[in-house]
Amino acid sequence: MPLAREAVELLVQAARAWYFEGNRHGLRDREWMALRFLGRANRFSRTPSALAGFIGATRATASQIVKTLESKSFLVRKPSHEDKRSVVLHVTSQGEKCLSQHDPINHVVNAVTSLGTEECIRLRDSLREILNHLDAAHQRLEASICRDCMFLAERGPATSKGRGTAEFMCRLYRAPISLDETELLCTSFERTRDRPKIEQHLDRDRMASQG
Ligand code: SF4
Structure with missing residues (x-):
């Protein structure tokens, strides 16, 4: 098998490690994805519309996900400092705790961490290089x-x-x-x-x- 194909198949297998049906710790896959994104997003991107774009959902679906996360006290809305008509979504300390303890990607993060710093840097740089090639083919990143x-x-x-x-x-x-x-x-x-x-x-x- 060509080396590149073998590497891509391993990448696909690794990606499967964090897909699941149903819910984990009370959240479905997309709700985890939203909470994870909001926990890592900057102040310009913690908005309902940026969230909808990131998870590839409609505004209505994103808004439903925000309501679910709010109902579990993982998220609060606050008025934006830049534009008082807009809201910014903030992950609460309870949401952060849930991410650090139960995020389904944590075991993948741990496996990558176990490679050691030097190997992690090499892996990150290789993945970035791959994304640069995909960008060149007009695959825009969210x-x-x-x-x-x-x-x-x-x-x-x-x-x-x-x-x-x-x-x-x-x-x-x-x-x-x-x-x-x-x-x-x-x-x-x-x-x-x-x-x-x-x-x-x-x-x-x-x-x-x-x-
Ligand atoms: S547009 Fe670029 S530089 Fe500006 S906040 Fe976003 S990532 Fe940072």
Whole structure:
């Protein structure tokens, strides 16, 4: 069997590991997907319409999912700071606890973690490279992390010393972005072709902390 096909088949098998019928810990697959996304999304993407786009559902379906998550106290709506007519969805501490204890993808995350930092970085980079090829074939991503986005501009130093106070700017929303926010998901993301500088600092820190 060609090596590439074998690798893709393994990828498909790995992906099957987090699909399930019915519900787990009281949530169906799409509800888990929504809670997971909202737990990782930045302030521009924690809206009902961004959620609908991410999970590939209608606004009505997304709104039903939000109601279910609210009824379980995993989610609350708050008025947006930027636009008082809009709402922002916030995952509660109960929702975060549920994600950390019961998210069906946790066992896959644990399996990847067991590879070790260096192998994890290699796997991430290979998957990113694959996504770049798929992007080129017009397979648009629903969301990805801010630090890989072409709209992210560096405003302050991102040296390992000054990292805590480094500032960034989103050129699309014309808004400041903190270093922590560069790790969050955004549905307005557009992939940059250059390897992000911030990532090199983070990877260096990860390798150093591994010893
Ligand atoms: S830089 Fe890109 S990913 Fe980050 S907030 Fe702006 S549009 Fe979203």
